[in-house]
Amino acid sequence: MKPIETKQEYNDYVDKKSPNSPIFKNCFNAFFVGGLICSIGQIIMDFCKFKGMDETISSTVVSIVLIAVSAILTGLNIFNKIGKFAGAGSLIPITGFANSIVSPAIEYKSEGYIMGVGGKMFTIAGPVLVFGISSSVIIGIIATLFI
Amino acid sequence: MNFLQSIDWMGLLKCFIVGGIICIIGQILIDKTKLTPARILVIYVTVGAILGGLGIYKYLIEFAGAGATVPLTGFGANLAKGAIQEVKSLGVLGAFIGGVKASAGGIAAAVFFGYLASLIAKPKIKKQ
Amino acid sequence: MIRLGKQTIKLNNPPTIVNTASIVGPKESEGPLAKYFDQCLEDEFWGEKTWEKAESKIIKETVNSVISKSGIPSNDINFCFAGDLLNQCISSSFGLRELNIPFFGIFGACSTFVEGLCLASVFLDSGAANNILCATSSHFCSAEKQFRFPLELGNQRPPTAQWTVTGSGAVVVSKVGTGPYITHITPGKIVDMGIKDANNMGAAMAPAALDTLITHLNDTQRKPSYYDAIITGDLGHIGKEILIELAESKGFNIKNIYNDCGVLIFDKNSQDTHSGGSGCACIGTVFSGYFFKQLKNRKLNRILLIATGALTNATSSQQGESIPSIAHAVAIEN
Structure with missing residues (x-):
């Protein structure tokens, strides 16, 4: 190997030396777990409709149930094991959003229930709400031009 | 007719596959880029809101049901859909009300259960 | 002492490392070196309420152990160099606040241990001290919390990621002795x-x-x-x-x-x-x-x-x- 002189050379060399994540295995796991979580959501949805709820309410029930289950699994220290296995499979569904709120809430409990739990709860999920809600406001304003 | 007989298995398969594929895209972002989980979630919710605002995402929901609503893109699309609907009845004020109103259940559940979990659970090391 | 070349110091009266002590967490206790450590903990909290308190306790107990193993009364230890990874080195300063030994808090991230040995050697060779204590600590959970994500977050660690060691190492270095x-x-x-x-x-x-x-x-x-x-x-x-x-x-x-x-x-x-x-x-x-x-x-x-x-x-x-x-x-x- 010839001596490395520049930062660029070193970065290229490190990229070559660093092992990649096992992407095929990860994608397979993500597909399987992600699909499974969505299917569970679908079954809950079907059940709500079967009980006579409308589309919007059913959809809300699905979110609430999946969020509640994720919160419990996070509290029981199980969600992080699922997450390690599934990667995006548990991150991308609404379960990942719930986990990203519950995990800092538990972690920062040691800083108190107001500024610790209450304040740090949104350290990861906060941006999701900021960007999601802001986009919806912009879209709503644009929509006024067309209605 | 009981509930089990009413399940649409074909629909469930479509839901599984679409939900799975949406997650695969996320996995590729995790493995191939240096994006943190928070950034990936932000991308998903924003893309979902844009697709929802353009009226495209509803076709995916029609096709895959929960396979499209459960991933975070569905959360984004729902925010956008709520804003547009509320604009129809309230005008520009609706842009500020509709989004959060439509996703209120999910947001409130996450906050409430998050707080509840923190009261009960203790931080633990991951044994991985 | 004299300087050699660009940045090396040769110690004319090489100080002796009198003794060392080490306490490690549960994961390290399952590792290949487990039998060499003085004490292996069964859980990361060690009876404390927070990760940060646990880390302070680990460094405190390691320091107490090295002082008693060295056979040098703590009154005769002139200075202490210690540091860790938490903001403003709180594990060291909180863990060692009752030590009653003049204290230098040092930060060199994970190089802190040897940074302490370097400074101690110069102090000892110059005659400014007879005995010096050096200590460092880190804790997987407090480090993850400060630098990365909450432990409960379901994320994947890339293959290049490293695992922060939970534990503490401490040494007593003296001006005179029989080596090393x-x-x-x-x-x-x-x-x-x-x-x-x-x-x-x-x-x-x-x-x-x-x-x-x-x-x-x-x-x-x-x-x-x-x-x-x-x-x-x-x-x-x-x-x-x-x-x-x-x-x-x-x-x-x-x-x-x-x-x-x-x-x-x-x-x-x-x-x-x-x-x-x-x-x-x-x-x-x-x-x-x-x-x-x-x-x-x-x-x-x-x-x-x-x-x-x-x-x-x-x-x-x-x-x-x-x-x-x-x-x-x-x-x-x-």
Whole structure:
């Protein structure tokens, strides 16, 4: 190997030396777990409709149930094991959003229930709400031009 | 007719596959880029809101049901859909009300259960 | 003491490492070096309410243990150099607040242990002190919380990530004694080769280790083969390989005598620690637990200990800064 002189050379060399994540295995796991979580959501949805709820309410029930289950699994220290296995499979569904709120809430409990739990709860999920809600406001304003 | 007989298995398969594929895209972002989980979630919710605002995402929901609503893109699309609907009845004020109103259940559940979990659970090391 | 070459100091009255102590967490207790540590904890809290309190307790108990093992009354220990990874070094200052020994809080990230040894050696050789205590600690959970994500977050660790060692290592160094002696110190320069990935610390720190290693060898006009072992702090599997190749490209073959504490402390395959251990306690516990005993038993007689540190924090990595790194070396000989 010839001596490395520049930062660029070193970065290229490190990229070559660093092992990649096992992407095929990860994608397979993500597909399987992600699909499974969505299917569970679908079954809950079907059940709500079967009980006579409308589309919007059913959809809300699905979110609430999946969020509640994720919160419990996070509290029981199980969600992080699922997450390690599934990667995006548990991150991308609404379960990942719930986990990203519950995990800092538990972690920062040691800083108190107001500024610790209450304040740090949104350290990861906060941006999701900021960007999601802001986009919806912009879209709503644009929509006024067309209605 | 009981509930089990009413399940649409074909629909469930479509839901599984679409939900799975949406997650695969996320996995590729995790493995191939240096994006943190928070950034990936932000991308998903924003893309979902844009697709929802353009009226495209509803076709995916029609096709895959929960396979499209459960991933975070569905959360984004729902925010956008709520804003547009509320604009129809309230005008520009609706842009500020509709989004959060439509996703209120999910947001409130996450906050409430998050707080509840923190009261009960203790931080633990991951044994991985 | 005199300065050799660019940045090495040769100690005329080489101080003796009198004794060492080490306490490690549960994961380290399952690793290959478990039997060498003084105490293995069963849980990360050790009866405390927070990770931070637990880390303070670990360093406190390690320091108490090394003082009693050294046989030197704590009144006769003149100074203490200690540091850790938590903001403003709170583990050390909180853990050692009842120690009643004049205290220098030092920060060199994971290089802190050897930074302490360097400073202690100069103090002792100059006559400013007779006995000095050096200690460091790190804790997987408090480090994850401060630098990365909450433990409950369901994220995946990339294969280049390293596992912060939970534990503490402490040594007492004296002006007079029967060895092992600290004969040379080579404080390192800050080296930044532009690595930005906080999940690839080994690669970020390897160039700093290389710089200190080559400077030390040139300054002392020694060959790598002079040493029985060259040991780096926490480059991990990837950083270790990189350092071997970088050294080779500069004409130094270290392959046979070189190892890394981050590689030694965990079993990569069974413990799923990816690229290996890291943290102040990595070199702290492995030197205190393992290498000191090897020196005492004369299984090793000359070692070069190079502690590596990534001088970064959570803010700088969010701001997209690269990771400046450092490596300090001490030569320890019988």
